[in-house]
Amino acid sequence: xxxxxxxxxxxxxxxxxxxxxxxxxxxxxxxxxxxxxxxxxxxxxxxxxxxxxxxxxxxxxxxxxxxxxxxxxxxxxxxxxxxxxxxxxxxxxxxxxxxxxxxxxxxxxxxxxxxxxxxxxxxxxxxxxxxxxxxxxxxxxxxxxxxxxxxxxxxxxxxxxxxxxxxxxxxxxxxxxxxxxxxxxxxxxxxxxxxxxxxxxxxxxxxxxxxxxxxxxxxxxxxxxxxxxxxxxxxxxxxxxxxxxxxxxxxxxxxxxxxxxxxxxxxxxxxxxxxxxxxxxxxxxxxxxxxxxxxxxxxxxxxxxxxxxxxxxxxxxxxxxxxxxxxxxxxxxxxxxxxxx
Amino acid sequence: xxxxxxxxxxxxxxxxxxxxxxxxxxxxxxxxxxxxxxxxxxxxxxxxxxxxxxxxxxxxxxxxxxxxxxxxxxxxxxxxxxxxxxxxxxxxxxxxxxxxxxxxxxxxxxxxxxxxxxxxxxxxxxxxxxxxxxxxxxxxxxxxxxxxxxxxxxxxxxxxxxxxxxxxxxxxxxxxxxxxxxxxxxxxxxxxxxxxxxxxxxxxxxxxxxxxxxxxxxxxxxxxxxxxxxxxxxxxxxxxxxxxxxxxxxxxxxxxxxxxxxxxxxxxxxxxxxxxxxxxxxxxxxxxxxxxxxxxxxxxxxxxxxxxxxxxxxxxxxxxxxxxxxxxxxxxxxxxxxxxx
DNA sequence: TTGTATGCGTTATCAG
DNA sequence: CTGATAACGCATACAA
Numbered sequence: 001x002x003x004x005x006x007x008x009x010x011x012x013x014x015x016x017x018x019x020x021x022x023x024x025x026x027x028x029x030x031x032x033x034x035x036x037x038x039x040x041x042x043x044x045x046x047x048x049x050x051x052x053x054x055x056x057x058x059x060x061x062x063x064x065x066x067x068x069x070x071x072x073x074x075x076x077x078x079x080x081x082x083x084x085x086x087x088x089x090x091x092x093x094x095x096x097x098x099x100x101x102x103x104x105x106x107x108x109x110x111x112x113x114x115x116x117x118x119x120x121x122x123x124x125x126x127x128x129x130x131x132x133x134x135x136x137x138x139x140x141x142x143x144x145x146x147x148x149x150x151x152x153x154x155x156x157x158x159x160x161x162x163x164x165x166x167x168x169x170x171x172x173x174x175x176x177x178x179x180x181x182x183x184x185x186x187x188x189x190x191x192x193x194x195x196x197x198x199x200x201x202x203x204x205x206x207x208x209x210x211x212x213x214x215x216x217x218x219x220x221x222x223x224x225x226x227x228x229x230x231x232x233x234x235x236x237x238x239x240x241x242x243x244x245x246x247x248x249x250x251x252x253x254x255x256x257x258x259x260x261x262x263x264x265x266x267x268x269x270x271x272x273x274x275x276x277x278x279x280x281x282x283x284x285x286x287x288x289x290x291x292x293x294x295x296x297x298x299x300x301x302x303x304x305x306x307x308x309x310x311x312x313x314x315x316x317x318x319x320x321x322x323x324x325x326x327x328x329x330x331x332x333x334x335x336x337x338x339x340x341x
Numbered sequence: 342x343x344x345x346x347x348x349x350x351x352x353x354x355x356x357x358x359x360x361x362x363x364x365x366x367x368x369x370x371x372x373x374x375x376x377x378x379x380x381x382x383x384x385x386x387x388x389x390x391x392x393x394x395x396x397x398x399x400x401x402x403x404x405x406x407x408x409x410x411x412x413x414x415x416x417x418x419x420x421x422x423x424x425x426x427x428x429x430x431x432x433x434x435x436x437x438x439x440x441x442x443x444x445x446x447x448x449x450x451x452x453x454x455x456x457x458x459x460x461x462x463x464x465x466x467x468x469x470x471x472x473x474x475x476x477x478x479x480x481x482x483x484x485x486x487x488x489x490x491x492x493x494x495x496x497x498x499x500x501x502x503x504x505x506x507x508x509x510x511x512x513x514x515x516x517x518x519x520x521x522x523x524x525x526x527x528x529x530x531x532x533x534x535x536x537x538x539x540x541x542x543x544x545x546x547x548x549x550x551x552x553x554x555x556x557x558x559x560x561x562x563x564x565x566x567x568x569x570x571x572x573x574x575x576x577x578x579x580x581x582x583x584x585x586x587x588x589x590x591x592x593x594x595x596x597x598x599x600x601x602x603x604x605x606x607x608x609x610x611x612x613x614x615x616x617x618x619x620x621x622x623x624x625x626x627x628x629x630x631x632x633x634x635x636x637x638x639x640x641x642x643x644x645x646x647x648x649x650x651x652x653x654x655x656x657x658x659x660x661x662x663x664x665x666x667x668x669x670x671x672x673x674x675x676x677x678x679x680x681x682x
Numbered sequence: 683t684t685g686t687a688t689g690c691g692t693t694a695t696c697a698g
Numbered sequence: 699c700t701g702a703t704a705a706c707g708c709a710t711a712c713a714a
Contacts (some may be wrong), residue, residue, distance in 0.1 A: 007692060016701045021693060022648065031699060052458050053691035061393060071422050072624075081412050084437070094459060095393040095434050096425070116434060117393050174499040228628065264630040283413075284625060287569065287598040289605040329699050346707060357685045361711060373683060394707035397690050 004045045013041050024049075054207060064310055065113040065121040066096040066303075071320060073282050074253065075281040075299045076124065082303025083122060090311050092119075101125040106130075110137050119314045122306040127220075142313040146306040148191055149326060156309040157326040158302050162191055165295045165331035166198030166249065169277045172293070173247030174206050176275050180242045181208070182233075183215045183252040184259060184278075194232075194249065195251045195279070213238060214298070231255065231264045239268065247339075250278030251267050260288060260338070276338040290337035297331045305329075345386045354382050365390075396458070405642075405651055406454040406462040407437040408447060415594065416622040416640045417465065421489060423644025425568075426461060427681070431652050433460075442466040447471075451478050460655045463647040467491050468561075483654040487647040489532055490608030490667060497650040498667040499643050503532055506636045506672035507590065510618045514588030515547050517680050519618050521555060521583045525572075525600060525619075526592040528558045536592045536620070554579060559596065572596070573603045580609065588680075601629060601679070617679040620672075631678035638672045646647030 010017045015034070023030045023038035024047075030038075041047075053185035055061045066078040067085050080096060089096040097117070110133065113121055120142040126136065131151050135158050136141060137157050145151060149159035153168060156179050173181050185192045196215065203210050216234050218227060218338045239246060248263075250256030256278025260270065270290055277293040285292040307328060347365075351358045356375070363389075364371045368429055371379075382388075396402045406425050407419040428435040436457070438450035447467045451474065453461055458531060461483040466475065468493050472492050478484060479494060486492060490500035514522050526533045526541050537556065541674035559568060559573050580587060589604075591597030598618025601611065609615050618634040626633040646668060654660050 006693095007691075017691090018693080019700055021691095022700090025693085036701085048456050050397070050691050052393055053706090054404060054693080056391070056393040056397055056690090056708095057503065057694085059706075071425075074413065077412050081439070084412075084439075088453075093436050095436055096420070097429075098425075100504065112429075115389050120711075174699060225627065239512065254595065254628070257625055261628050261630040261632065282625075284598055285622075286566070287595070287602045288628060289602040289691095291602065317694045335471055337589050347709095348707075358708080359686075359710075360684055362707095363684090366709080370683065375683080391707050394690090397692090397706090398708050398710090400690075433710080 003050070004047050005050070006047075009038075009041060009045065009047055012045070013038060014240040042272070046146075051286055052269055060314070061093075061118055062091060062115040063093040063095060063118050064118070064307060064314075065109075065116075065118045066094060067109045067113075067121060068096065069099050069101045069118070069124060069126055071096070071098055076147075076299060078179075078281055078299030079124065079303035079306075080169045082300035082305075084303070085300070086304045086307035086311070090308075092307070092311060094307075099129075101127045103128045103130050103233040106163060107133055110134075114140060120310045122303070124148050125151060144310040144313070146302050146305045148194075154324060156306075156313065156324050158306045159326065159328055160297045160302065161328045161330055162194035162244045163201070165200035165279065165297070165333075166195035166251070167200075167232055168201045168331075168333050169249050169279075169295050170202035171206070172333060172335065173249065173277060174202065174208070174340060176247065176271070177245065178247030178275055179245045180211075181207065181214060181247040181249060182235075182238060183249050183251070184235075185215070186219055186220045186255070187217045192251055199241050199249065213241075219262050227254075228258050228262065231258055232265070236266055239266070239274065244273050246274045248274055248276045250276070250319055253278060253280035253282055255296075256280055256292065257284075257288065261294065271337065271339050277333075285334070285336065288338075293336045294334050295331050296334055298329045301329055322326060344391070345388050346391070347388075349419075350382060350386065350388055352377070353386070354379060355572065374379050390468045400458055401459040401498065402434075403432060404434040404457070404459055405648060405655075406450075406457075406459045406464060406646055408440055408450045408454075408464040409437065410440050410441055410442045412437070417488075419622055419640030420465065420644035420647075423641035423646075424648045425644070426641070427648035427652070428628065428644045431649075432451045432647070433652060435648075441471075442468045444471050446470045448474055448565045449677045450660070451475075451543070455481060457525055461485070462646070463651055466492060466542055472571060483651060483660055485647045485651040485654070487643050491532075491534075495665060497647075497654065497665050499647045499650070500504055500667065501638045501643065502669045503535035504539035504542070504670055506620065506638070506674075507536035508593070509672075509674050510590050510620075511540050511541075511543035512547070512619060513674060514590065514678060515543065517588065517612070519588030519616055520549065521552075522549070522588040522590060523576075524556045524590050524592070526556070526597070527557055527561045533592055536538055537635045540590060543570050554582075561661065566593050568595075569600050569603065572599055573606070576600060576603055577607055580607070580615070583673050586602060587615045589617045591617070591621075594621035594623055596621060597621055598625075598629065611679050612637065612681060616675075620639060620657060626675070626677065629679075634662050634663075634680040636673055639670045 006017050010020045023035045043297040084094050085228045119224035124147040144159040149157040280294040281299050347358050351361045365377045425435050440447035463485040465488040486498040490498035610619050621635040622640050626635045
């Protein structure tokens, strides 16, 4: 049995539809007495407004779209959780799409959203995202940028101070007495620039000369097995060249966890021979052997703030006159056994 | 600038709204000639139908809801991915809610969805879900059950043959020469019943007497640290009692990964002293040390099938006369180093 | 083959 | 304070 409508309610109350509508919306035009009557009746018949009709009338769907590269990425799924929480608290629905780091899929997601009366979107652009397209869509509905914010777009942006995260991690390794710090990162990943910068700055601040051979870059888009194999070769080669006061900083959870396994295969003790720390947002770090020191990014907050700002924009009358800003959140370091002797 | 509407298109074409509507819907009433004209004009002005209006008119929103316990659970997020894929392919939107294994939150999610003109939902019921509520909602819109399907509900159900998964894993450990097989599981988790049953059957089939002390149950709802601490105590105690031909089967990824870390702390070699295998849907298994043998469940397929069946139900005229059925998918075993000497 | 009229369930304007 | 009416954008029964 379908839901009761305003019209049916009105008939039961012997009132007009508009009166009932206003009463339920607590309009000042309606007497307290009628409001009470109407509310009671609505309660009795479990009246629930039809969101579709309301949205059609109001020109707003209270729905926002999220575009992230991979749902299976722990960091990104936490962003989504935060986004969802903020949406929920503001009575917004949330739909999502994955871009799989693919510009074409991202465009497709954008197009899909455009067709769905979405009020706005938050996006973590794919690695090879086309900024021009984003700019164009930003004319049609508000777009908030999260995590990967190094794009020129007139909007709110929520990011993480990755440089500082990498700096802190490097400093931590140095504090643990490591002289040679290896940096593990993927090639051509935008966000890595900041992390590399932080790494370099920390070395500089500690008067440690930068040795380019210590920056180990792996190709992206390999299978996990290939990646592990290649990483192993690179790591082994470099570590053999060094004496044993080594620290290792991984810029992604995949790389870091993989390196932990590889070091073990190479019979290198962690942390005594190689201390390891990495960017990672997975709870599994606690269960690893040894438990993994991590730089944790405030993924939930990123999503939460992103959607909050987005909704702010959506409900604002003149979004083209808004003062946009960029929010940089801090990551935090969790020291576990992989860096502490 | 807003989207062009049918009415505006009609004016430009000097046709009536209904003609344009029919033409765009490829109605047989309209001449090929006009159709071509209309389509061309629609193309030119980037006409996109207003989904809200369409949904309101059609009484269907083409939106389905997903309720899962935790988005951060790799298995469940894969279910969601599959669900999303199926929805996308059928031009359905997908919104989700988390229950956090909490009956109250689940009810709340159900209520939220009811208010949102959802056409149906797929749900992995929370550990303490209230079946009566589900039954009641199932009157209002179709509900498809996924993963945890041991509920009496008149609908489609998609599950996994967990018993067989556990059986295969146990058999694998036996094949690897293990005489004492520890089973690690959480207390009061419904799905575990099947896994325990599979474990027992495998023992039976190999003429290995069941020793109840080998079934190690941990409390749920502890913090990760507590859990690891307690698990360590339980594991250590039991392993000391046994000679060293031990196999270990974990029924959740959390437990399994944790036990890997614990065994290492106890200076027990994996797999030589203890062979480990566990239910897990995370790619990280490959990167662990040693790489972890796993029983992988077809999470994506579960979600995909679930939504497919749901949409089938939604578009069917008389869903109350449908022949519902239950689909059991098979898990598969991936043998890695943690079980192979 | 095309057009007219109606309604989906709301909210908003304006008149009473 | 209340009600009649229009409109949001679309699909469709029915009329022409």
